[in-house]
Amino acid sequence: MSATLTVVGLGSGNPDRLTLGIIKKLKAAATVYVRTAEHPVMAALKELEIHSQSFDGLYESLDSFPEVYEAITSRLIGEALSAPQGTEIVYAVPGHPMVAESAVSLLRQRCPEAGIELQILGGESFLDEAFVRLGFDPIEGFQLLDASGIRSSQLQPELHTLIGQVYDSFTASETKLCLMELYPPEYEVIVGHALGVEQEERILRVPLYELDRLDGYGNLSLVYVPANRSEDARKRTFARLHEIVDTLRSPEGCPWDREQTHESLRKNLIEETYEVLETIDEDDPDHMKEELGDLLLQIMLHSQMEEELGTFSVYDVIEGLNDKLIFRHPHVFGGQNAADAEEALKNWEGMKAEEKRLKGIKPEAESALSGVPRDLPALMKAYKLQKKASKVGFDWDNTTDVLAKIREEVDELQEAIETGATAEEQMLELGDLLFAATNIARFIGADPEEALTRTNRKFVSRFAYIEQQLLNRGSSVKESSLEVMEQLWQEAKAEERK
Structure with missing residues (x-):
């Protein structure tokens, strides 16, 4: 058996907010550990003659926060297992134990496995002070993010957003760069230091671009991004694009968009693809941005049609693509390696074959030429057919042989013309010449289409x-x-x- 391990919250920083029950727990504990001694409540604990040991040394000796939290968890479990049965060890954390405390999450996972009784007593969270001091109601829509792992995909401008763990100027800079992917540089944000702590609290309103130019970041710092439900704030989000396309196809939407089908938009998809290719050839980023948007619209429209039928949505398309990319890149997301692009391509092809097996398809039973789209442009299709045939050894030995074949096809075309062969026969001879000319592309490392x-x-x-x-x-x-x-x-x- 082991000691009981109790986790308590020390609140947001004001000693007056400590509950009587938590004070009693701290006084009665055999041993008290605190995550950090850098907290305003510690002075009050000292006055109450509550002695504690902090884990501040781990922050200095270890390289990352996950390593620190792992070490704290292991230490507490070890202490609980070695302590006499019936004793109580208390681990005190800033704020509320269930808010932004990774070590507590680890303890909740591992204590049952180790046979340790774990108790958690809440304390006032920094969220409580934030709601009061910053003056917003979370029922309007609210999200809490961690500055140390913030990603632009998490941002939802229509929600009030609190970003905790803004320990220093570096995390403030990372937060700023992330926010600026969605918000304008001039957007006003609020920085809060030691909210609710008498004589230490500071609340600063600054434009987003100045976020990392401020001093005073520390353990009790956060950033508040007020909700912005304007159209400008949402227009950079994928959700808004999906909403617009849904509206266009709705009974209240655009008559033209409502009438479209997969078949009617088929040519548009092809045309938009070629317009994107043109911008690539012209090396015109601004035009490319516009044309990529037009191409994306075609994908959205086709997906929306299927969503209306209940077969799939664009989010299913995205999920399938994510799964495919991860599965076909075992050298990135798995245990395989790829020293160069050629080896990476082999991994890709191998995983494609594995996908087919998982679907009940036997790749070895398929034609060596399978997988080439039926409706590819003829030149591109010829090139892909020849590449597939070459993989099974059906190929010329060298460029000399290919060039000889091209000359042979030129002679046969000339003979068909000079002897007055039918138009069909002449066209077939021309096709043979073009097919042979396409073959040389692989040998000189060129794409014939390009x-x-x-x-x-x-x-x-x-x-x-x-x-x-x-x-x-x-x-x-x-x-x-x-x-x-x-x-x-x-x-x-x-x-x-x-």
């Missing part, structure tokens, strides 16, 4: 040069001879080399 895109861009640029030069001469391509246009074409090539 190669042809660059050539298209080069052609447009050179032809624009011809048109401009002719315009400067008071002429046009319709009025010019082929010889003149060829001369200007060569000039355009020469300009590119400069």
Whole structure:
């Protein structure tokens, strides 16, 4: 058997708020431990002749807060197991034991396993003082976040937000950077130091960008971000986007959006994809931002249609993608390793095959060419088919053989044209030539789609040069001879080399 372990809260800092029951527990305890001696109530405990041992030394000797909390938990459990049965060990923490106390959470998990009786007595939380001193009602919507692990995905502007554990300027800076992903730099926030503690309390209102420029951060510091239910505050959230698309498709929404189907929007999805690709080719971030939004809208609309049918929602899409990314990256989220991109790709392909097995599909029973989308553009599809075939050894040995095949296909196309073969036969010979030309891309490490895109861009640029030069001469391509246009074409090539 072991001693009883009791956790008590010392309140937010005002000694007058200590309950009589907690004082009695502290006085009667065989041993009293406190998480930190850096708390205003400690002076009152000393006056009451309540002696204690603090864990402040762990904060100095260990590298991270999780290590500190783990060490505190292990120490308390060890002390309880070794103490005489019937005695009581008290662990006193600032505020309320169930608010922002990681070691208490660990004790609640491990004490039952160790056969230790654990009692928890509440104290006034810093939240109680925050509600009073900062003047907001949590029933309006409220969230409490930890500055040491804050993420922008946690932020909900329509809620009152308290951020605790703002120990120093560094955590204040991290908090500021996180908040600025959603709030404007000028947004007013409130910093509270030692709320409710006489002669120590300070409440400061500052624009967000000044948050880490203040002095005085410590164990009793917090940041309050008032609720903002304006449209501007919500427009950067995914939830608002989902809400807008839902409204557009609703009976009170847009007649055009309501009429759309997967089939009617099919071409839009393709067009928006190519418009994104164009911004990538142009290296135009501002235009890319806009076009990515248009592409995202297509995904939202298709997901919304299925949500209306009850099959899935966009959040199911996100969940499936998250699961897939984690599952297919065992070298990141699991125990495997990947020294380079090639090894990472092998892991990806291996996990894809494992996914199929989990679904009852036997990858080994599928065609080596399976998995290539039916409706890919022909050039891209040819490239993917050839890559899959090459993985099972159906491939040329070297570039010389591929180039010889290209010449062979050119000869066959020429023969079909010169002998007056049917239009269908000539088209098939042209397809063979294009397919063979696509093959060389893999051997020189080029994407044929990108190669042809660059050539298209080069052609447009050179032809624009011809048109401009002719315009400067008071002429046009319709009025010019082929010889003149060829001369200007060569000039355009020469300009590119400069």
